[in-house]
Amino acid sequence: MKTRNQILTALMMGCAALAITPASAKNTIRWASQGDALTSDPHAANESPTHSASRKVYDVLYYNNKNMKLTPWLATGFKLKDSTTWEFSLRKGVKFHDGTPFTAEDVKFSIERAQSPTSDLKGDISSIKEVKIIGPHTVQIITKEPNPILTNQLTNVFIMSKAWSEKNKVTKPQDRAGKEETYAVRHAMGTGPFKLKLREPDIKTVLVKNTEWWGLKDYPHEVDEIIYTPIANPATRVAALLSGELDFILDPPLQDLNRIKNTPGLQLKQTAQVRTIFLGMNQGRPELLASNVKGKNPLADQRVRQAMYQAINIDAIKKKVMRGYSVPAGIITPPAVHGYTEELNKRRPYDLAASKKLLAAAGYPDGFSIQLDCPNNRYINDEGICQAVVGMLGKIGIKVSLSAIPKTIHFPKIKNRETDFYMLGWGVSTLDSHYVFNYLVKSADKGWNGTGFKDDAINDLIGKIEKEVDFPKRDAMIAMVWKKMKNNVNYLPLHHQVIVWAMNDKIDVPIVADDGVRFIYTKFKK
């Protein structure tokens, strides 16, 4: 019976498609990128492609707009009642895709859902102690301690319908140790600009315009339908764009960019991404794990680190490895992040003679040997960059052996302190320097800061930045940490990744630094 119904439905849909297609002048965008969102459950995976997909169907209280500026979204504003009580007023007249009105209940429910043990977002909003409903369109969020960046942390906390979640038994995100798939993995109920029509993970996702969306008067986009197909192979992805089967690809490979640029009817857009690539050096260990220097750690000496820095010819890497698509970095955080300045981003000059002098002064006139650990499937041309670094450090006598491995093996090495010298790239979801400090600068035994360096003054400052709600004072402390880091050469900054999007010239989708497509800004050329 089920089979027969399915065939009937398929036939009917086929007929309907035939009937509709010629008459409508629908604005459809067919697009692809390397990999699909992991799930439709907006709290189950803290990963940028998944957030980008959720953002189309779900709304948030505060939104990062196309210029990465924090914009009131489902919240219309807030008042700080005291240093830990934030009172948000919520947008009125907003409806979920099934017609249920959006209220403070949904906000409380969603934040608590995002804090539950199986949620992957709980780390982002661990500062929230309680959500109180004051009225149908007013909520108070009470934080454990003063938290200056609460609104930034809410930009990925998507608001789900409480009624829908209860009805479909998805009040908690999917537990991967469980046995059943929950309803929210392939279904969605948000207030966002698009409705989820079809979801076949890894194969196809179809979204249709939410004609009732509250934001249509401010963001009158012209997209009626979005068809997304992940295409893992870069050559196939480009071929599909060239053949006109796709309108837009998020991640064209560097070697095909010229070809796309020179094809009539196609265009490229580029911008610096919110991700910086750099090298980490273990400075805390008494002796390196893989080096010919025994009994001491050459990387603990600031002069050695500076020598390595000045031996790296970043312009050559940009030109040869990145084909021009990178922005050399002086600090390990990109332009979109609060705390970044042009001044800080200035690099120390590339100077081999100075490098050699520094090495000799530190007691290593003939260099030393070291191993560089590098991912080979995570960042744009990651392995190529590492190979270039190996050659450049070789010129000042540092013999680097390269170990390029998949990210699933590389990252645990950093976090378990099993590497002396490694590549890492860091994106900043809150767009605030504190995020970088917290994970990469504050000293810790485990986790992402694999440098092992410890400076109590810096640790102290980071603790203060976390709680300071007097913004000028806070900014001064952020600047101080960056300056100290730069002088210490605790990391070797390489470049800010540049992202390039390719699309045909019938559509105009503004490129966004977090690499997440925001179709609500799309224009069609007639």
Place this chain on the structure above:
Amino acid sequence: MAVMVVVAFVAFLMFNFVGDPVDNMVGQEASYADREAMRDRLGLNDPFLVQFTRFAGNAVQGEFGISYRLQRPVADLISERMPATLELVMASAILAILIGIPLGVYTGIRRDALSSRLVLMFSLVGVSLPTFVIGILLIYVFAVILGVLPSFGRGEAVQLGWWSTGFLTVSGWKAIILPSITLALFQMTLILRLVRSEMLEVMRTDYIKFARARGLSDRTINFGHAFKNTLVPVITIIGLNVGSLIAFSIITETVFQWPGMGFLFIQAVGFADVPVMAAYLVLVALVFVGINLLVDILYFVVDPRLRVDRSVAMGGDE
């Protein structure tokens, strides 16, 4: 059964080297404690043998757990993707046989004709070019330049019960052409060359000379006598190759974004999605075992001597 236990065991040993799945499952913000909690929940901290026994125990009951990547039951994922792979493999196998065998017979009989030489030359391309190059080449010619066939995907699939088929829609037929040619090319040349060399051998035997002396028509000799004698090795190779078609479909599926099992497996490797990898490898082992059994049975059908020998041997035992 033993084969599958060994495959599962070796596969499990290898999973220790694909990296840490937990890293992919939680965001970079997750704390060390959160990661450990996740690892405990998934049982990744248990000793190897405990993990393996748990997997084997569940697998026997058809329970393969939840995919770490897609958060859906592995059994559902595989049964959803299997039809795509099997249809592709079937189409390729038919292509390889329908083109490979006649060409093999032809080049075997007319070994010196110019046309035979051309066919053989062309077949070298099939053996020497790697699958992904052929795939990209075909995409470039037929999708980008000529614009007649799609470069990726499976077209519209129609659901028949749990089986989704691409054979009921025009877009489905169009979509399967390039991937099936890509996948079939290597097997086709293999079959062609094998049939040819077997034919050459058989044509020299006395048996064929006698047949000619009896004045039988060429057609009867070539197909009724000679070709039949080449079948045993050809069936072995075809049988084994259907297995490797399933295994090799990984590359073709990746190039064409074909939503099959091989593609699922490759994605799983990148993510260290252990439940999917384990289930896939066990399934492929099962397919190989099944095909070998089938091939052995087919021998008896095409080669009467095996049946005779068997009864003689058994008679000797008594």
